[in-house]
Amino acid sequence: MTIYVWGYLREYEKERADILDAVDKVFGSGLLVWGPSVGEFERDFAAYHGVPHCAAVDNGTNALVLALRALGVGPGDEVVTVSNTAAPTVIAIDTVGATPVFVDVHPGTYLMDVAQVESVITERTRCLLPVHLYGQCVDMAPLEALAAKHDLVILEDCAQSHGARHKGRIAGSMGQAGAFSFYPTKVLGAYGHGGATITADPEIDRELRRLRYYGMEESRYYVVQTPGQNSRLDEVHAEILRRKLGRLDDYIAARRLAADRYAGALAGTDVVTPVLAPGNDHVYYVYVVRHPRRDKIIERMKAYDISLNISYPWPVHTMTGFAHLGYAKGSLPVTEEVADEIFSLPMYPSVLGEDQEKVIDALREILATL
Numbered sequence: 001m002t003i004y005v006w007g008y009l010r011e012y013e014k015e016r017a018d019i020l021d022a023v024d025k026v027f028g029s030g031l032l033v034w035g036p037s038v039g040e041f042e043r044d045f046a047a048y049h050g051v052p053h054c055a056a057v058d059n060g061t062n063a064l065v066l067a068l069r070a071l072g073v074g075p076g077d078e079v080v081t082v083s084n085t086a087a088p089t090v091i092a093i094d095t096v097g098a099t100p101v102f103v104d105v106h107p108g109t110y111l112m113d114v115a116q117v118e119s120v121i122t123e124r125t126r127c128l129l130p131v132h133l134y135g136q137c138v139d140m141a142p143l144e145a146l147a148a149k150h151d152l153v154i155l156e157d158c159a160q161s162h163g164a165r166h167k168g169r170i171a172g173s174m175g176q177a178g179a180f181s182f183y184p185t186k187v188l189g190a191y192g193h194g195g196a197t198i199t200a201d202p203e204i205d206r207e208l209r210r211l212r213y214y215g216m217e218e219s220r221y222y223v224v225q226t227p228g229q230n231s232r233l234d235e236v237h238a239e240i241l242r243r244k245l246g247r248l249d250d251y252i253a254a255r256r257l258a259a260d261r262y263a264g265a266l267a268g269t270d271v272v273t274p275v276l277a278p279g280n281d282h283v284y285y286v287y288v289v290r291h292p293r294r295d296k297i298i299e300r301m302k303a304y305d306i307s308l309n310i311s312y313p314w315p316v317h318t319m320t321g322f323a324h325l326g327y328a329k330g331s332l333p334v335t336e337e338v339a340d341e342i343f344s345l346p347m348y349p350s351v352l353g354e355d356q357e358k359v360i361d362a363l364r365e366i367l368a369t370l
């Protein structure tokens with residue numbers, strides 16, 4: 001059986017009774033949308049993060065879109081983020097009519113180089129959008145200082161960092177809002193699409209709730225206050241997510257063990273393993289390593305029935321769809337250099353054991369004859 005960078009079937013085997021019970025509970029309840037599970041999940045997810053509010057939505061991209069809108073970010077505004085991210089980070093900024101502004105990434109962590117942020121701030125800058133990429137957090141203190149100095153809001157993209165901590169604080173609780181995805185591959189994944197935004201600000205939460213429900217107040221049906229969209233989370237996904245949330249810390253612990261195993265096995269080779277930034281507790285959404293002959297390694301792994309991938313092979317500013325932003329090749333040198341050399345090893349809680357040993361053995365054989 002092919003080993004992919006991500007798979008959920010072993011996990012499903014283990015949790016099947018609980019998942020099917022969740023499905024049966026919702027399907028037999030008579031309430032497929034707007035039932036109790038969404039509210040219960042929101043309460044539990046907010047509590048997990050120690051914040052008062054959570055609004056569940058249909059996916060992570062819309063969690064970002066609605067959060068930006070609820071924060072008042074729109075046409076004419078600039079949002080500072082990175083090009084080394086999943087395209088939806090930037091799509092969300094584009095969707096609300098704002099302009100993405102990129103800074104380069106740090107050569108060790110591949111996360112936002114916060115030292116560069118102040119140099120791109122203009123009077124149109126409205127929002128800083130750090131992406132806690134791969135499972136660890138961006139250095140937040142410098143961003144918080146800049147936000148205070150220039151009167152900006154901070155929206156955290158937490159799609160890859162459920163449960164990650166930075167100097168003791170949990171991802172999503174540090175900015176005005178934190179947006180999450182529950183796409184199946186994520187650290188907390190649904191059996192389909194899902195997303196959520198958390199915030200400590202009741203006004204932001206209220207606006208989020210309106211915007212995900214066509215723009216209508218939940219208590220006043222059929223009256224639109226702010227034109228919004230339909231971005232509600234389905235009951236069945238909420239119920240599954242609510243149950244999986246109780247196991248999130250176990251998933252993270254397994255990912256950390258797998259990461260330790262990889263780091264130990266690759267010590268002494270010329271594969272560069274993930275660098276943990278000071279004060280960070282990593283959750284290893286993906287296990288990103290670096291090697292100058294990356295393409296060759298990926299190609300040769302196929303002979304072992306192991307299919308690797310790259311997060312991400314094309315920085316967003318080099319994509320044709322964002323050519324209008326005017327970032328020439330070479331404008332974000334670290335981002336571009338890193339994109340040519342990184343690749344991801346299989347990472348999911350149940351990779352531990354048989355799957356991971358196969359990956360490590362194959363990789364060692366390839367490295368010995370590269």
Ligand SMILES: *Cc1c(COP(=O)(O)O)cnc(C)c1O
Pocket residue numbers: 059060061062085086088089131157159160180181182183193194195
């Ligand atoms: C997955 C992801 C998203 C988008 O989430 P979807 O649920 O797929 O819409 C946004 N940002 C980052 C960094 C992601 O990894």
